[in-house]
Amino acid sequence: MVKTFACSFTATNTDARSSISSVVARLRTLGIPSARADEVQIALTEAVNNVVEHAYADATPGDVRIKAELTHDRLWISIQDAGSPFPNGQLPEGKPADVNVPVKSLPEGGFGWFLIRELASQVQYERSEGSNNLTLCFEIQVTSPSAEA
Amino acid sequence: MSLTTTMTDGAQIVKVNAERIDAAMAIQFKEDMRTETEAGAERVILDLSEVQFIDSSGLGAIVAAMKQLGGGRKLDLAGLTPMVEKVFRLTRMDTIFDLYSSLSEATAPASANS
Numbered sequence: 001m002v003k004t005f006a007c008s009f010t011a012t013n014t015d016a017r018s019s020i021s022s023v024v025a026r027l028r029t030l031g032i033p034s035a036r037a038d039e040v041q042i043a044l045t046e047a048v049n050n051v052v053e054h055a056y057a058d059a060t061p062g063d064v065r066i067k068a069e070l071t072h073d074r075l076w077i078s079i080q081d082a083g084s085p086f087p088n089g090q091l092p093e094g095k096p097a098d099v100n101v102p103v104k105s106l107p108e109g110g111f112g113w114f115l116i117r118e119l120a121s122q123v124q125y126e127r128s129e130g131s132n133n134l135t136l137c138f139e140i141q142v143t144s145p146s147a148e149a
Numbered sequence: 150m151s152l153t154t155t156m157t158d159g160a161q162i163v164k165v166n167a168e169r170i171d172a173a174m175a176i177q178f179k180e181d182m183r184t185e186t187e188a189g190a191e192r193v194i195l196d197l198s199e200v201q202f203i204d205s206s207g208l209g210a211i212v213a214a215m216k217q218l219g220g221g222r223k224l225d226l227a228g229l230t231p232m233v234e235k236v237f238r239l240t241r242m243d244t245i246f247d248l249y250s251s252l253s254e255a256t257a258p259a260s261a262n263s
Contacts, residue, residue, distance in 0.1 A: 013173035038232045045204045049172045099241045108213045111205035111240045118239050 003030055004069045011061040016048045023066055030070055031142040040138055043119040046112035047079050055083025075138040085127045152185050161190035165200055170207030182214035191222050194255050198228030203236050227255035
């Protein structure tokens with residue numbers, strides 16, 4: 001059984017926050033265990049923050065579309081926007097922050113891609129027809145009995 | 150963003166009265182922390198027990214709050230909910246702060262255990 005749903009919103013921090021909360025609430029009702037839903041929320045938030053901060057950085061905030069597709073053991077989340085492509089058409093590597101530095105040199109950002117890559121099982125990116133299409137895949141053990149493998 | 154301060158003998162406790170520290174409020178949080186900690190307490194304990202969600206912007210703002218305390222002062226974190234703790238652990242930021250599971254643990258006499 002495959003369940004899909006989608007939503008779209010304007011790329012601002014406040015709209016992103018409420019839309020992502022709704023998506024994650026819906027995922028919880030579909031039987032995704034709470035701790036995994038937390039992880040999906042972190043990765044999805046980081047991905048959408050990047051759209052707000054980078055893809056639409058030089059333009060009026062455009063739309064972001066989130067589509068979720070849940071199978072018995074996987075959750076696919078795609079995030080689409082019409083903003084700028086990633087530099088060189090490549091996703092950032094997402095290296096872990098170096099914490100072995102003096103306090104004044106500690107990083108205050110740049111954690112986002114590391115978190116996405118840690119939490120998602122798979123990350124795909126495609127630029128087509130002026131849109132960024134980022135897909136995150138999460139392996140999921142759905143707890144609802146109707147969705148057993 | 151709402152922060153409230155309680156002064157104790159050994160520390161200033163700053164409680165975050167918000168469910169989230171995220172991209173929408175990270176800059177405000179950092180500025181509010183600057184104002185809140187101006188008095189100069191040597192040890193500041195940030196009570197995060199109300200915070201259910203943090204993203205990398207919020208994490209960066211807490212790191213910034215520690216850095217802006219300056220040398221000789223310390224920012225400890227208390228009452229991390231599981232999701233907040235996960236973000237600190239994954240990014241290894243749990244290694245640069247002292248983390249306490251609760252405020253009472255953070256303020257307990259250090260002599261209680263080694």
